[in-house]
Amino acid sequence: MAVRKIAESTVRRLSLYLRFLEEFELQGASTVSSEALASRGGTTSAQVRKDLSFFGSFGKRGLGYQVGALKTQLREILGLGRRYRVVVVGAGKIGSALVQYGGFRARGFDLVAIYDKDPKKIGRQWDGLTVRDAALLDKELTEHQADIGAVVTPAEAAQGVADRLVASGITAILNFAPVQLQVPEHVTVKTVNLVLELEALSYVLANR
């Protein structure tokens, strides 16, 4: 399906609608109203109808949306109809938590390799994966392409790792290091960092 470029905030709402539909389906519901979707997405039912009509999905007045069909369609729009190969660089605490987090696989993201440069970590078994020598990263990515690279290194190593991932053809990076990664325009970076979010809150609290 060809999809026009849509705003990041819309993609985020589609993810939230999908979460809701999955839970709703588990409860045995077969239809859902735009109002119910709106409450999950923190938006209005008019916005829900607009978000979904954009992709050719129309609820029936008084009947709402078919849960199963809309779920399938949202999964397709979000690119979840296929599986993604994820390599993790950095076998510290967060890297370990990532590898052990079962939710990845359930959502279609397969962790295929984890790398570290610390000889004490290389060779360790983590949830079926062996920590590999980071020196092999570039060569192995060239042989077995991955879709997403997760950067879970200390801050000072993160940009170098990102550069290597990009040079090896990775175009999507999930960054956990407290660094703003510099990447070419064709590469997308998403950042997950609890401390940055906490400090954004403390800034607001302190400067009110």
Place this chain on the structure above:
Amino acid sequence: MAVRKIAESTVRRLSLYLRFLEEFELQGASTVSSEALASRGGTTSAQVRKDLSFFGSFGKRGLGYQVGALKTQLREILGLGRRYRVVVVGAGKIGSALVQYGGFRARGFDLVAIYDKDPKKIGRQWDGLTVRDAALLDKELTEHQADIGAVVTPAEAAQGVADRLVASGITAILNFAPVQLQVPEHVTVKTVNLVLELEALSYVLANR
């Protein structure tokens, strides 16, 4: 110190500069150039100078910034000169990880209470904290005000918990649930959700 309202992206860069200064200080460095700060913040040295001059901090040409003094000043701007009381609502896996995460306390964020409504979880000891009955949340927040509420509940409970936090006077929320929380304008919400970031990446990969 009175500070004008600054953009969220600037606050984020200040956090990144601060991380860098902390590491740099550990290495024994006493001065830092705007170029070095720029590399960490994913920006230019001109932007660094602009960010910092905004707060009255000026590096000396050829000498750069004093690491210790700039660190102290950034901590003050980010509101890190004081401690924050954080209550956690939801004692599931992520709530547990949060409570055990040592980085909170080191950065000035004290977890003072954790709540859950599940009788099987209430009373459990977690890293020195006893899981409390969520029914007591409102009353206890009125008696002992907290600064930040962390919402770590299942999605369907998150908005209700947020409403109760806001009604109890909380104005800063850290949200881990896959829901866009609706809050009054005076309340700030920051969201941390790995699955939403992953799906934003899969959307981009699928729709290129």
